[in-house]
Structures are given as C-alpha cells and as structure tokens.
Amino acid sequence: MNLKPETLSKIDEVITHYPTKRSATLPLLHLIQEDVGHLPPDTSEWVAAKLELQPINVLEVITFYPMFRQKPIGRRHIKVCRTLSCALLGGYKTCAAFEKEFHTHLGEVSPDGEVTVDFVECLASCGTAPVVMIDDELHEKVDCAKAKQLSDQIKAEAKKR
Amino acid sequence: MIAPAKPDLVTVNIDGQEIAVPKGTNVIEAARLVNVDVPHYCYHPKLSVVGNCRMCLIEMGMPAVDPATKAPIMDPATGKQKINWIPRPQIGCGTNVSPGLHVKTTSPMVKDAREGVMEFLLINHPLDCPICDQAGECKLQEQATGYGRGYSRFVEQKNVKPKRTQLGPRVTLDDERCILCSRCIRFSKEIAQDDVLGFVDRGSYSTLTCYPGKKLENNYSLNTVDICPVGALTSTDFRFKMRVWFLKQTNAIDTESSVGANTLVWSREGTIYRITPRRNDEVNDTWLADSARVLYKAVKAADRLAATETIEVLVARAAALFKSTPGAIAVVGSARSTVEEQFFTRHLATALKASAQLVSRVGQGDKLLISADRNPNVRGALVTGLIKTLPAQQLTDLAAQIDAGKIKVVVAINEDLAAAGLTAAQLAKVSIVYLGAHANATSAAAKVVFPTLTVFEKSGTYVNQQFRIQKTLKAVPAAAGATDDLVVLAQLVAAAGGAALPAELGLLWKVIAAEVPALATMTFANLPETGLVLDATPYAALPFVEGETLHYKPAQPAVAAATA
Numbered sequence: 267m268n269l270k271p272e273t274l275s276k277i278d279e280v281i282t283h284y285p286t287k288r289s290a291t292l293p294l295l296h297l298i299q300e301d302v303g304h305l306p307p308d309t310s311e312w313v314a315a316k317l318e319l320q321p322i323n324v325l326e327v328i329t330f331y332p333m334f335r336q337k338p339i340g341r342r343h344i345k346v347c348r349t350l351s352c353a354l355l356g357g358y359k360t361c362a363a364f365e366k367e368f369h370t371h372l373g374e375v376s377p378d379g380e381v382t383v384d385f386v387e388c389l390a391s392c393g394t395a396p397v398v399m400i401d402d403e404l405h406e407k408v409d410c411a412k413a414k415q416l417s418d419q420i421k422a423e424a425k426k427r
Numbered sequence: 428m429i430a431p432a433k434p435d436l437v438t439v440n441i442d443g444q445e446i447a448v449p450k451g452t453n454v455i456e457a458a459r460l461v462n463v464d465v466p467h468y469c470y471h472p473k474l475s476v477v478g479n480c481r482m483c484l485i486e487m488g489m490p491a492v493d494p495a496t497k498a499p500i501m502d503p504a505t506g507k508q509k510i511n512w513i514p515r516p517q518i519g520c521g522t523n524v525s526p527g528l529h530v531k532t533t534s535p536m537v538k539d540a541r542e543g544v545m546e547f548l549l550i551n552h553p554l555d556c557p558i559c560d561q562a563g564e565c566k567l568q569e570q571a572t573g574y575g576r577g578y579s580r581f582v583e584q585k586n587v588k589p590k591r592t593q594l595g596p597r598v599t600l601d602d603e604r605c606i607l608c609s610r611c612i613r614f615s616k617e618i619a620q621d622d623v624l625g626f627v628d629r630g631s632y633s634t635l636t637c638y639p640g641k642k643l644e645n646n647y648s649l650n651t652v653d654i655c656p657v658g659a660l661t662s663t664d665f666r667f668k669m670r671v672w673f674l675k676q677t678n679a680i681d682t683e684s685s686v687g688a689n690t691l692v693w694s695r696e697g698t699i700y701r702i703t704p705r706r707n708d709e710v711n712d713t714w715l716a717d718s719a720r721v722l723y724k725a726v727k728a729a730d731r732l733a734a735t736e737t738i739e740v741l742v743a744r745a746a747a748l749f750k751s752t753p754g755a756i757a758v759v760g761s762a763r764s765t766v767e768e769q770f771f772t773r774h775l776a777t778a779l780k781a782s783a784q785l786v787s788r789v790g791q792g793d794k795l796l797i798s799a800d801r802n803p804n805v806r807g808a809l810v811t812g813l814i815k816t817l818p819a820q821q822l823t824d825l826a827a828q829i830d831a832g833k834i835k836v837v838v839a840i841n842e843d844l845a846a847a848g849l850t851a852a853q854l855a856k857v858s859i860v861y862l863g864a865h866a867n868a869t870s871a872a873a874k875v876v877f878p879t880l881t882v883f884e885k886s887g888t889y890v891n892q893q894f895r896i897q898k899t900l901k902a903v904p905a906a907a908g909a910t911d912d913l914v915v916l917a918q919l920v921a922a923a924g925g926a927a928l929p930a931e932l933g934l935l936w937k938v939i940a941a942e943v944p945a946l947a948t949m950t951f952a953n954l955p956e957t958g959l960v961l962d963a964t965p966y967a968a969l970p971f972v973e974g975e976t977l978h979y980k981p982a983q984p985a986v987a988a989a990t991a
C-alpha cells in the first residue's frame with residue numbers, strides 16, 4: 267500500500283479518536299480511498315494489521331458500502347441521482363446523456379479516462395431535481411442540455427492538460 | 428410476586444407452566460426445560476448470541492404492578508396478578524429470564540411471526556432438498572414443516588450464488604442454501620480462533636465467504652458443518668455418500684488423545700460413514716477435532732490383520748512359548764487399550780510373573796480437544812493397577828534386558844515395539860506374541876499374531892485426563908478373521924496358568940469391581956453417558972504431560988513443567 271505521508275499521519279491520528287481501534291475502520295477506508303482513488307486489493311490486509319483485526323472483518327465492511335470502490339474510476343466521478351423526485355423529472359435521461367457524451371456505461375471508466383458515471387440514490391436536493399454531483403460539487407436542475415454543457419466543460423478542461 | 432425458589436433461580440411461566448431456572452438462562456433454554464421447542468437457527472448454546480435469524484420470536488409479558496405504589500395489580504377475572512403482554516414479538520435467544528416473566532410460544536402472534544420469518548428465509552432458498560446432504564437433519568426442512576405456510580407466494584427470480592465453493596480441504600459450501608445465521612463465522616472466531624469466514628456484499632446478495640487467499644483448514648473446520656442448520660456447509664468426505672436416516676448412531680470416544688471427546692459413530696450394514704461430536708458439557712461441549720473424524724478409516728484399512736489359523740491353535744502356540752521360557756517373559760501393554768483390556772493385561776503379567784510396561788506418546792496439545800498425551804487411556808492403566816508410574820516413550824529397559832539375554836518372550840499388545848525403540852536385531856532375538864489390528868514391524872517379526880479389533884468394533888471404557896471413565900460402544904461387527912481383544916487375552920491368561928476370566932463385559936465388570944477398589948461401585952451397564960469422575964488424589968504426584976485444554980486445567984503445572 268502506497269499512501270502519502272499526510273494520509274499516514276491522518277490515519278494514525280484518527281485511530282486515537284476511538285476507544286477501540288476497530289471503530290476506526292470506516293474513517294481509515296475513507297482516507298485510503300481519498301488518497302488512492304479506490305480501495306486496492308491489499309486494503310483489507312493493511313487496515314486489519316493496523317487495527318488488530320482479521321482481513322475478513324474489513325472486507326465485510328468494504329463490500330457492504332457501495333460508496334467504497336474496489337476498482338479505479340475515471341478522473342472525475344459523475345453521480346446522477348436516480349431516486350423518486352429526480353427520476354420523475356428526467357434523471358434517467360440525464361444519466362443516459364452523460365453516458366452518451368463520454369461513450370461509457372454505468373460504473374465503467376470512460377475510454378478517455380476522464381469520468382465514471384454512476385446512478386446513485388437520493389442526493390438530498392430533491393427540490394432542485396434532477397441533480398448530479400461531479401466529485402464534491404452539486405449541480406441542480408440538470409436536464410439533457412445542462413448535461414451536455416457540463417460534459418463539454420469537462421472535455422475542454424481535459425484538453426488543456 | 429412469585430418468590431424465587433433459591434436466590435440464584437428465577438421462576439418463569441412458559442405456556443402456562445411454571446419453572447425455576449438459573450439466572451442468565453435465555454428463553455430458548457428455559458423452554459427446553461419444560462419440553463417446549465422454540466425454533467431457532469442462529470442461536471447455539473456454545474456460541475455468542477447475535478439474534479439475527481428472528482426465528483425464535485415469542486410473545487412475552489411481565490406481571491403488572493401499580494406504577495405509583497408498586498403493588499401488584501390483580502386481574503379480577505382470574506384472581507391472579509395481571510400480566511402486561513408486550514404487543515410485539517421478542518427474540519427468545521436474546522431474552523434472559525427475569526422473575527415472573529411470562530412467555531407464550533403458541534399464540535397467533537408467534538405463529539404469524541414464524542410463518543413470516545420462514546417465508547423470507549425460503550425466498551431465495553433453492554429448495555433442493557432431494558439432492559441436499561442435510562435432508563433429514565436440516566432445521567430449515569423441519570421448521571418449514573412445523574411452522575411454514577406450506578406454499579410459496581414468491582413469483583420473482585431467486586438469487587443465484589456459488590453452488591460448490593471449497594472453503595478448505597474438508598468443507599464444501601453451497602451459498603444458495605445459506606440462511607446467513609453466522610454460526611460458522613462465530614465458531615471460527617470464538618472457538619477455533621481462526622477468523623477467516625465472513626459475509627460479503629451484505630444486502631440481498633449477502634454471501635458467506637472465506638477471505639480470498641485463505642482457507643478454512645484448521646483442525647476444527649468440520650464443526651462448522653455440524654452446526655450449520657441447513658445444507659450450506661457440507662463435509663467433503665461425507666457429501667453424497669449416504670442419507671442420514673439410514674445410518675445407525677453409536678456412542679463412542681475419540682481415542683486420539685487423553686481428552687476423550689465424546690463422539691457419535693454413524694454406520695450402516697457394518698460400514699462407518701462418519702463420526703460427529705456428541706455433546707458433553709464437561710469434556711468437549713459440542714465440538715470435535717477433524718482428525719478424530721477420520722479414525723474410522725482404520726477399520727477397513729488395507730493393512731488390517733486377518734487370522735489364517737483358529738484361535739485355539741494360536742493360543743496353544745503361545746502357551747508353548749510361555750512354558751519354554753518361565754521367568755524370561757515381558758509384557759508390553761498399551762495405553763490405547765480399554766480399561767477392561769488393561770485389567771486383563773495385568774492378570775496376564777501376573778500369571779506370567781512378568782513386569783508390564785506401556786509406551787507413552789506425547790505430542791503438542793492444541794489447547795482445545797487434543798491434549799499433549801496422545802494415549803487415550805494412561806489413567807486407566809493406573810486405576811487398574813497395570814502400572815504404578817507413567818510410561819516412557821522408549822522401551823529402553825526392555826531393550827537392555829533383551830540384549831543381556833534375560834528376556835526371551837515378549838507379549839506385545841497393540842504396540843509396535845520397533846516404534847518404541849527396539850531394533851530389528853532385538854526383535855529377532857526374542858519370540859514375540861503380538862495382539863493388534865494392523866500390520867507393523869512387530870507383527871511381521873512375531874511368532875504368534877492374534878488379529879484383534881479397532882475401537883469401533885468393540886465396547887469398553889477409557890479414563891480420560893480428568894480421571895473421567897467413559898464408555899465406548901461397538902458400532903460395527905468385527906472384521907473377518909479378527910477376534911475381540913478380551914477373548915484373546917482371557918485365553919492367554921488361562922494358558923499362562925491364571926484365573927478364568929469372563930470376556931463378556933457384564934460379567935467382567937463384576938470381577939473388576941471386586942478387584943479394583945476405585946471401580947468397586949461401578950457396572951458397565953449403568954455408567955452414565957457423560958462418564959463418571961474417579962478419585963484422582965492417589966495420582967496427584969505423577970507428572971502428567973497434559974497442558975490446558977477445554978474443560979481441563981492441569982492440577983500442578985509447575986511440577987509438570989519442571990520434569991518436562
């Protein structure tokens with residue numbers, strides 16, 4: 267496991283927040299995912315050794331939460347809401363628009379490596395449906411036109427690199 | 428209020444029956460005591476309580492008291508204290524008794540709850556009982572019959588999961604049948620101390636799995652098969668061999684060490700198919716080592732000895748040897764023999780005016796059900812007076828006496844003299860009379876060979892490390908050409924000029940009771956299934972090799988360590 271020194275010090279720090287080491291499992295997984303982008307295969311063993319657990323205990327946690335990713339994703343993570351309000355106001359179309367723009371399928375890395383599109387549960391902004399989160403940023407009322415606009419923006423930024 | 432009968436007992440009422448049970452008992456166990464079955468899957472008496480299957484739902488209530496005065500509220504209709512029933516079902520496994528607790532296990536609410544739980548458990552279940560090994564001993568099958576609704580309302584697609592995962596060398600998993608009770612996970616973690624099993628992809632697709640790259644291969648892995656309430660975990664050895672309802676069960680003892688774990692031997696028409704644990708809360712709880720479960724293979728082993736002559740001829744030949752060399756005979760008995768055989772061995776040694784010695788076997792104890800002493804019955808030899816001190820691993824004295832020409836005939840019972848340190852030259856120098864079930868260097872060198880029985884073909888007793896005398900019973904008939912050890916020994920004693928001894932256990936135990944003070948009050952027939960603990964004080968000074976195992980702590984670890 268190749269973690270940045272900052273991540274390692276954050277990990278050691280966060281363990282001290284809990285009365286039992288085991289409780290630090292979730293924060294550790296978040297920190298590793300932030301650092302690496304996903305949870306590489308040796309995560310369970312690394313975290314288990316750190317927290318004096320068995321690897322299976324960590325694997326159970328990783329596989330329980332859909333937000334923990336066991337495979338790399340694109341440079342940006344596009345999360346389109348699929349729950350009721352968004353679905354009623356065109357969330358499915360928005361999602362399809364993103365897939366089309368980047369020639370990709372749900373959960374996969376787009377061929378250009380720029381994005382991974384996921385169809386997720388309620389993003390807690392039902393009043394401005396359909397909503398989309400691109401990494402940590404919330405975009406409201408994303409219809410197909412706005413999806414195209416956001417995609418163009420991402421592609422333009424990619425070109426600049 | 429109902430007053431507790433004793434300070435540590437609480438009186439509860441289950442389906443109208445009152446019973447006093449120890450504090451800390453849960454509702455499932457309390458109900459068991461009044462013969463009320465509370466169906467359950469995840470609860471196991473020897474594992475932690477997790478309450479995840481919800482099969483054990485019951486209705487419960489507490490006697491009503493006035494909140495202000497704490498005075499009991501009486502029900503005018505019955506004249507008894509009113510019961511406040513909780514309007515929702517509770518789990519029986521996670522509910523410990525409290526004074527006055529009332530439980531209903533047959534009410535409509537409980538019936539509904541059970542039907543509901545069964546329906547959900549069966550939603551994704553493949554219902555492949557006709558090809559399932561667990562059929563006949565499956566809790567799901569039993570409880571579907573007892574408490575299920577009898578028809579399915581499920582029209583959707585069932586989940587598809589891995590059908591035959593090898594969790595380890597001895598255990599095969601069918602994930603579709605798993606009802607996610609987590610018993611196997613808790614066993615591995617809490618008892619076997621090998622936490623490799625777990626649920627991944629929790630949710631509709633929860634799957635029991637072994638951590639990728641690891642194996643369920645500890646020497647207790649097959650206990651997960653025993654406790655799996657359904658057919659998800661199966662024994663790779665026993666899988667698809669035999670329907671369990673065809674098998675006869677015989678109580679026996681695990682002879683691989685001095686723990687003396689209690690076992691059940693499952694056989695049909697003279698063939699043994701499997702060995703499983705038999706519960707004994709003072710010895711092995713409900714567990715058994717994997718290594719104990721393959722011992723039956725010795726019965727049909729290729730190296731079984733079979734007699735080519737009648738026993739009379741063989742006895743006559745042994746008698747001739749005994750006569751030709753009075754005073755130069757040694758007897759090597761066995762700590763693997765039963766108490767009864769050891770008693771006969773002592774008689775034989777006395778009649779031959781020979782000294783008897785045993786061979787010790789020492790290994791690493793596993794702190795659970797295999798002790799350091801790999802002989803099942805060293806203490807039996809002490810109790811019957813066959814030996815006074817603990818045996819050694821090598822027969823050094825005997826070797827010296829043979830070299831010096833002082834010993835001319837050796838009677839070896841169930842012990843390979845070569846394995847105990849005698850050289851081929853020494854074996855060639857003496858005339859050997861051998862009793863044993865399997866061929867070895869000693870039987871090959873012997874002048875007279877009596878093919879005898881494995882533990883599965885005979886009845887008898889063993890004294891384990893706790894000085895608990897326990898019974899093992901004959902599961903299958905004797906192999907062709909083999910004779911019961913007791914019959915052979917009785918004839919040898921007679922040939923050596925000793926007293927006539929009965930080889931039939933009932934009669935024999937009268938003789939044993941009369942001659943062995945420690946066993947004076949015992950008979951074979953009334954020895955309890957869980958054994959009887961004998962007085963160990965006469966042997967307190969002996970440096971036994973055992974370390975701590977389940978339900979056993981060595982009396983003087985300091986002494987044992989010092990002499991080790």
Ligand code: SF4
Pocket residue numbers: 604605606607608609610611612635651654655656657659660
């Ligand atoms: S395999 Fe058997 S014991 Fe293990 S969780 Fe599934 S049903 Fe329970």
Ligand code: FES
Pocket residue numbers: 347348349350351352353387388389390391392395396397
């Ligand atoms: S339903 Fe989409 S944000 Fe709540």
Ligand code: FES
Pocket residue numbers: 466467468469470477478479480481482483484518519520521
């Ligand atoms: S036995 Fe009580 S919840 Fe499973």
